[in-house]
Amino acid sequence: MKKIDQFLKFEPILKDKIWGGEKLMSLLNKNSDRKDIGESWEISDVEGDTSIVKNGDLQGNNLKDLIKTYKSDLVGKKVYKHFGDKFPLLIKFIDAKEALSIQLHPQDELAKKRHNSFGKTEMWYVMQADKKANLIVGFKKDTNQEEYLHHLENKSLTEILNIDEVAKGDVYFIPTGRVHAIGAGVLLAEIQQTSDITYRIYDWDRQDSEGNYRDLHTEEAIGAIDYTAQKSYITDYEKKENQSSTIVSCPYFTTNILPISKTVSVNHKDKDCFVIYMCVVGEVEFTYQNEKEKIKMGETLLVPASIKEFKVNPIKTSELLEVYIR
Structure with missing residues (x-):
């Protein structure tokens, strides 16, 4: 097996979105003159959107080919045994100038049956939030299909949803089935399973530039929704200077x-x-x-499984999210 011994940076894959804005460019220095960039896919193995290396001797290679070449040396023996040549995580930065649709994602078994895909468990780390900016996460109280459909049909869904005002550093864990939406004015980092399967249940009745409404997935969503509520949805965690502290740990990723x-x-x-x-x-x-490889706010680095020991030097006081699979 070939050995890989360099840090990997990838070209961001920028996504135009009807709700996107300019913070990915103005705050995170992404390169685009568009006014509606909603997502920067930092590391992706989604079909049709495979990340390309931008640094070092492997510049120009794509992630899928790297896994085929380096196998467990890149991703780890256990990960390679389970996922093969498929990279298991999708890493993004998201800027919501306007609110995203209210949506949810199916769990693994349903996603496999319907879409031949992984499910989509994810988490959010808020990097910046305008005053009064919010996130929708889950229901205020336990509900059921009948009550949900009543509010959906009467365009009063937000009456039964949990809406939190958010600030920099807030973390939310979004398991499959949990209804959620990023509100206007939020910039965040998203870590998720490799999947682009989303059930959109309400899109604020907005139209695109050609007057079209985006598709809704009412029927698909009904059986995939978790109708139970939590007392609180925000994730509590602590920071320890110059030490890694766990924020989220689940079967799909640890952050x-x-x-x-x-x-x-x-x-x-x-x-x-x-x-x-x-x-x-x-x-x-x-x-x-x-x-040696630098990353600044809004950039992402992949350390191969073969590199076990290294140093991280702050050019200025910094914070990193550290993501892996247990």
């Missing part, structure tokens, strides 16, 4: 927060997996043997 104010020596010998770093504050430099 830690790593605030950095001095050089940190990282050891991943306990992991049989790649590790992804998303810079959400500041700028850092990764060093491994003779390899």
Whole structure:
């Protein structure tokens, strides 16, 4: 098996969205003159949107070919055994100038049966939020199909949904089946299973530039919705300076927060997996043997499973999201 011994940065895949804005360019320095960029896919193996390496000796190679070539050396033995040549996570930054549709995602079994796809468990880390900006996550109280359809038909769905005003650093975990929507004025990092399957249940009755409404998935969604409510949907976590602290851990991914104010020596010998770093504050430099690679706020780095020890040096006080599969 060939050995891979470099950090990997990828060309962002920018997505025009009816609800998109300009923060990905103005705050995260993505390169586009469009006014409606809603998503930057940082690492993707979604069919038709495979990430391309932008740095080092592997520049120009795509992620799918890298996995075929390097196999477990890139993704880890357990991950490769389970997922084969398919990269299991989709990593994004999202800017909502207007509210996204109210939606949910099917669980694995249903997604496999209907779409031959993974389900879509995901999480959000809020990087910036305008005053009064909010997220819709789950129901206010337990409900049922009959009550849900009544409010859907009467365009009063928000009356039974949980709506939270949010601020920088807030985290939400979105398991499959949980109704959710990103509100206007929110910039966030999203970590999710590799899937682009979304059931859109309400889109605020808006039309695109040609006067068309986007498709809704009312029938598909009914059997996929989790109608139970939680007391709170926000994820509590703590930060420890220059240490990784877990924010979310689920069968599909683990995400830690790593605030950095001095050089940190990282050891991943306990992991049989790649590790992804998303810079959400500041700028850092990764060093491994003779390899050096910088990422700043709004950039993402993939560390292959073969690289177990390296250093992270802060160019300024920074915060990283650290993502892997247990």
